[in-house]
Amino acid sequence: MNSASRYRDFMRLLERWPLEPTKSGRDIGERIRECVKIAFNSEQFNGDPKYCDQQYKSLKNLSDNSYANTYKRNKPYSSTGLTAEECKLLLSNESLEYLKKDDRGLISKLFNRD
Incomplete structure (x- = not known):
């Protein structure tokens, strides 16, 4: 997979990440978007496809709320x-x-x- 398709995958994932308007300037979705742009611009993701894929999987798990679904809260x-x-x-x-x-x-x- 080339860097352009990886970038598109990240952008599609980030579209699903909700932005919290009551926390502008401090929103985690906003911050993740900034970090992904910086990582692709600095060749951090492009130079290490395995690292890029690992970061994508981690963000996808958070976005899908997989940990909350796996570890149900009692209260x-x-x-x-x-x-x-x-x-x-x-x-x-x-x-x-x-x-x-x-x-x-x-x-x-x-x-x-x-």
């Missing part, structure tokens, strides 16, 4: 006690801006403690 929340939706809200750019403006510590802000 619908994280170690913080927050659900996925609550974590998503907390990590949005708007929430982080709010937390930066407040003088209290993170834990106090999260649990409304003075």
